[in-house]
Amino acid sequence: MSHDNVLLKIEGLKVEYYTRAGVVKAVDDVNLLIRRGETVGLVGESGCGKTTVGLSIMRLLPPNGRIVRGKIIFDGENLLEKSEEEMRRIRGRRISMIFQDPMTSLNPLMRIRDHLIETVMTHENVSRDEALKRAEQIVEMLGIEKERIHDYPHQFSGGMRQRIMIALALILNPDLVIADEPTTALDVIVQAQILELLKDLKKKFNMSMILITHDLSIVSELTDRVAVMYAGKLVEFADTIKIFEEPFHPYTEGLLASIPRIDVKQQKLQSIPGMPPDLINPPPGCRFHPRCPYAMDICKEQDPPMVEIEKGRFVKCFRYGGRNA
Amino acid sequence: MVSLRVYIISRLLLAIPMILILLSVVFVVLRVMPGDPVDAIVGPKAPESVKEKLRHELGLDKPLWEQYVDYLSGLLKGDMGTSLYTHRPVFEEIMDHFPATLELTICSMIVAIVVGIFTGAFGARRRNTPGDVAVRVYGIMIYAFFIPWFAMLLKLVFSVYLKWLPSGSRIEPWATPKRITGLYLIDSLLTGNIVAFVSAIRHLILPSMTLGLVLSGIFTRMTRGNLIEILRRDFITAARARGIPENRVIYGHALKNALIPIITMFGMEFALLLAGAVLTETSFAWPGIGTFLVERIAYRDYTAVQGVVVFYALLVVLVNLIVDVIYAYIDPRIRY
Numbered sequence: 001m002s003h004d005n006v007l008l009k010i011e012g013l014k015v016e017y018y019t020r021a022g023v024v025k026a027v028d029d030v031n032l033l034i035r036r037g038e039t040v041g042l043v044g045e046s047g048c049g050k051t052t053v054g055l056s057i058m059r060l061l062p063p064n065g066r067i068v069r070g071k072i073i074f075d076g077e078n079l080l081e082k083s084e085e086e087m088r089r090i091r092g093r094r095i096s097m098i099f100q101d102p103m104t105s106l107n108p109l110m111r112i113r114d115h116l117i118e119t120v121m122t123h124e125n126v127s128r129d130e131a132l133k134r135a136e137q138i139v140e141m142l143g144i145e146k147e148r149i150h151d152y153p154h155q156f157s158g159g160m161r162q163r164i165m166i167a168l169a170l171i172l173n174p175d176l177v178i179a180d181e182p183t184t185a186l187d188v189i190v191q192a193q194i195l196e197l198l199k200d201l202k203k204k205f206n207m208s209m210i211l212i213t214h215d216l217s218i219v220s221e222l223t224d225r226v227a228v229m230y231a232g233k234l235v236e237f238a239d240t241i242k243i244f245e246e247p248f249h250p251y252t253e254g255l256l257a258s259i260p261r262i263d264v265k266q267q268k269l270q271s272i273p274g275m276p277p278d279l280i281n282p283p284p285g286c287r288f289h290p291r292c293p294y295a296m297d298i299c300k301e302q303d304p305p306m307v308e309i310e311k312g313r314f315v316k317c318f319r320y321g322g323r324n325a
Numbered sequence: 326m327v328s329l330r331v332y333i334i335s336r337l338l339l340a341i342p343m344i345l346i347l348l349s350v351v352f353v354v355l356r357v358m359p360g361d362p363v364d365a366i367v368g369p370k371a372p373e374s375v376k377e378k379l380r381h382e383l384g385l386d387k388p389l390w391e392q393y394v395d396y397l398s399g400l401l402k403g404d405m406g407t408s409l410y411t412h413r414p415v416f417e418e419i420m421d422h423f424p425a426t427l428e429l430t431i432c433s434m435i436v437a438i439v440v441g442i443f444t445g446a447f448g449a450r451r452r453n454t455p456g457d458v459a460v461r462v463y464g465i466m467i468y469a470f471f472i473p474w475f476a477m478l479l480k481l482v483f484s485v486y487l488k489w490l491p492s493g494s495r496i497e498p499w500a501t502p503k504r505i506t507g508l509y510l511i512d513s514l515l516t517g518n519i520v521a522f523v524s525a526i527r528h529l530i531l532p533s534m535t536l537g538l539v540l541s542g543i544f545t546r547m548t549r550g551n552l553i554e555i556l557r558r559d560f561i562t563a564a565r566a567r568g569i570p571e572n573r574v575i576y577g578h579a580l581k582n583a584l585i586p587i588i589t590m591f592g593m594e595f596a597l598l599l600a601g602a603v604l605t606e607t608s609f610a611w612p613g614i615g616t617f618l619v620e621r622i623a624y625r626d627y628t629a630v631q632g633v634v635v636f637y638a639l640l641v642v643l644v645n646l647i648v649d650v651i652y653a654y655i656d657p658r659i660r661y
Contacts, residue, residue: 058566063452084571092568099566104559107578108658119567152657168567 008034013070022280028232039209041223049232093123096169100181102161106153113149159190231287238313248315340642362625406628415632424507426613436537441544449552468542476608493610500524536605551583592648
């Protein structure tokens with residue numbers, strides 16, 4: 001891959017949360033690479049650190065969260081070395097975020113119009129009229145009548161509000177959009193509409209996207225590549241098609257097996273036995289070993305390294321080598 | 326908007342029984358209290374015949390229920406009666422004193438809200454730092470201050486030691502502006518009387534600081550608590566993720582949301598404000614309704630005291646109503 005094609009590179013990211021119960025090692029040594037124009041899915045169970053990765057890129061971790069180590073290189077520059085003011089100018093303009101719950105992500109006291117205008121005028125030196133025109137344009141593109149721009153958030157349904165959130169994320173034509181479970185809070189029909197819309201917009205705007213989700217069906221529809229996270233660690237990173245064809249990591253395998261299928265008669269819903277580990281005291285060795293059907297002795301003692309087993313295909317499991325590393 | 330009208334009318338109708346109960350209690354308590362208006366007017370050593378004559382003139386020899394019915398029927402016609410002490414209409418006397426109280430309470434409220442919101446926002450932004458702890462201590466301590474004591478303290482420092490500000494009254498007597506609204510600050514500006522304006526402000530500072538700072542404690546705690554809660558909301562993170570500057574996030578997005586419950590509280594605080602004004606006025610010889618009330622209680626001026634109670638009750642109802650309407654205006658989700 002040519003190097004100038006890389007938009008975002010995360011190297012050795014380690015994030016901790018300081019809580020009363022102890023230090024939560026939420027993200028540990030995560031490496032990720034996103035090229036221009038591609039969509040990367042970030043998949044895993046609740047609490048595996050995928051949202052933390054998203055918030056780290058934005059540098060918007062909650063006050064008790066800290067990036068301990070690593071680099072986040074966006075367009076050639078390390079975001080972790082930027083000042084707060086430099087970072088603020090990147091947010092919304094070059095990297096934007098779509099949040100999980102559209103019901104609570106809009107200021108209830110502000111008209112939709114003012115959300116959009118504020119965003120444009122914060123970053124660009126344009127008149128209010130110009131900003132309003134742009135707001136009307138983007139809102140229409142997302143299938144909302146432009147007259148409704150003057151309404152308040154509570155006058156919209158969940159699906160419509162998520163469209164507005166997307167409009168807010170896209171209005172400044174960012175290079176990267178981080179979509180954090182954008183359809184989780186919506187019902188199935190609306191989910192499908194929003195996904196269709198995202199697919200469409202991705203082409204139109206030629207942006208890169210990180211899609212954070214636990215829903216593998218969304219991943220298969222929307223992403224070019226998938227990164228699977230387990231307990232704060234990246235366990236597998238590969239092209240979406242390849243992962244669905246043949247998952248290598250036992251956790252990925254389990255995830256895929258747990259998708260209910262209508263074409264195969266099954267007695268019972270498949271699930272991965274056990275619970276995700278406590279991240280204050282994660283298990284030694286491979287964090288997945290207590291739940292892994294293939295666990296070996298070495299898995300309990302050593303953390304397997306990330307191995308590139310095919311070009312662009314990374315797995316973190318002793319079954320695929322790295323035993324002497 | 327039709328429903329808003331219905332809402333306002335129903336609220337006003339609901340206020341009637343409340344005022345009636347309040348008035349009845351005051352009516353009885355005043356008469357059960359030791360002391361006699363006749364004694365207060367002519368002195369306890371006056372001959373019994375003089376007292377009898379005065380008692381008859383004031384209608385105090387009638388049975389209690391008759392006095393009660395007389396007073397209520399007068400009130401229904403909008404007549405608050407005449408003062409037992411000065412024989413002037415009570416309403417007129419209240420109106421003479423009301424501008425002074427209004428001026429004091431408005432200035433105190435401004436102090437309370439500005440100081441409360443500023444300190445509260447300061448604490449919320451620096452949660453769990455020494456600055457925040459200081460804000461929390463302030464919020465609790467200041468509210469517990471006894472107004473006459475706090476007034477004395479301020480007078481001691483700023484009038485006696487530093488000699489910066491006057492220790493009482495509303496204005497230098499020779500500077501009194503021509504009465505238009507009765508609010509000296511406004512009247513002096515309307516008549517272009519700068520000397521009166523400066524004098525009125527100098528006299529206002531200590532009383533409105535006393536009352537305003539004591540009341541600011543509640544606003545400090547409310548603002549801090551609400552703001553911390555609001556700053557945790559998703560839409561704040563979403564606003565930050567759009568690169569909105571932090572000051573705008575806090576003072577534009579978060580504070581406006583945090584202020585909604587504070588506005589409701591303003592209505593409830595208003596009664597407390599009037600009560601605090603009584604203590605403040607007497608501490609600073611401020612010629613408002615509070616001073617008037619205390620003076621007339623001493624004279625057992627039944628009609629004047631009853632008049633003030635009715636007037637204050639109506640005022641509280643009215644202010645709460647206005648607050649509700651403002652509330653609906655600020656929060657688009659609320660419709661009556």
